[in-house]
Amino acid sequence: MTGAARLTAEQLQRLSAFVYxxxxxxxxxxxxxxxxxxxxxxxxxxxxxDFASYLGHLRSDATERETLVNAFTINETYFYREEHQLACLSRALLPALIATRRPGDKIRIWSLPCSTGEEAYSIAIWLLENWRLVDAYNIEIIGSDIDTRALEAAREGLYGERALSRLPPRLRDCYFEPVRRHRRRIIRDLRESVSFAPANLVDAASMAVHGVFDVIFCRNVLIYFDDESRLLAAGTLYDRLAPGGFLCLGHTESMSRISPRFEICRFEDATVFQRPADA
Structure with a gap:
């Protein structure tokens, strides 16, 4: 079959409800x-x-469900996207967190959804370049996504010119190795320093297995949710933040319109949301 599969209004609604x-x-x-x-x-x-046969197959085959979800996810990202939040991380969030830590303590940072890894690797590169205490603490960076194909690509760490376009040439040369025309692979040390694992924002169990984090980057995904899904996601994000931890959303997103559980923190570089230290 080529082209598009024609759906009735009722079939479209049923498939949309399944994806939702x-x-x-x-x-x-x-x-x-x-x-x-x-x-x-x-x-x-x-x-x-035909639709009826496919829907039956979808309900009985977990692999096909995963594949369909992968097909519907939107992977639009690049290195150093919303750079001001990375600046906020090194200038404000991490200094606030280490005020109650000792050198050598673990600091956990979660990129969710991470798509094909650009954001998670951006965090690692930014800290190496801009936070002088990066070697004094045990920084753990994890990237998660519902799209298992995107996670495989993130682990491979192979990127084209568009993904790298915002990086200064020095950083491209320092952290990426040319592998073929217009393609570069992030160096092995960085690939091994960032881990990737699946998680679903609206599935609390898939989130809980990853533990709690000091900083969560969850950018430009809540705009695709309705109010009910946003509230569910807010609850799982709150539970995955350590008390006093910070949540960074996309520039058009605001947790204050979704849940009253977070405190608004306005820093010079960015506005972020915090789980109260006593909660």
Whole structure:
């Protein structure tokens, strides 16, 4: 099958509801072409040619569910995206956190969703370049995403020119090795210093297995959620933050409109949200 799979309004609603339950992301009539194209790809891959048969297959096959979710996720990112938050991390958030720590203590940072790894690796590069105490503490950086294909790409660490376009040439030369025309791989030391594992913002159990973090970057995903999913995600993020920990959202997102549990912290470089130290 080529082109798009044509869906009735009722079929579109059923598939959108399934994706919503799995991811918290809202798709509907305005995304019809996007949905039908993705579904046609799965029809071709599975050899199933009608909606009812595919939906039955989807419900009985965990691998196909994972593959469909991967097909619907949006991976739009690049290195040093929203750089002002990285500046806030080194200038304000980490100094606040180490005020009650000793050298050698662990500091855990979570990039969620991490897409193909650019954000998680950006955090590592930024700290190496801009935080003079980076070697004095045990910094653990984890990237997570619902898209298992994106996680595989993150572990591989292979990037094109667009992903690297915001990095100064010196950093590209220092932290990336040319592997073929217009492609570079992040150096082994950095690939081994950042770990990647799956997590789903609207699945508390998949979040809980990763423990608690001092800083969570969760940027530009809540804009795809409805109010119910945002509130659920806010609860899981709150639970995954250590008391006194910080949450960084995208520049168009605000936790104050979702949950009253977080405190607003306005720093010179960015506004972030904090789990109260006594909560």
């Amino acid at each position: 339950r799995q991811t918290g992301m809202l798709f509907g009539e305005t995304k019809r072409y996007y949905i039908e194209r993705r579904l046609a790809e799965r029809y071709t891959a599975t050899g199933i040619g």
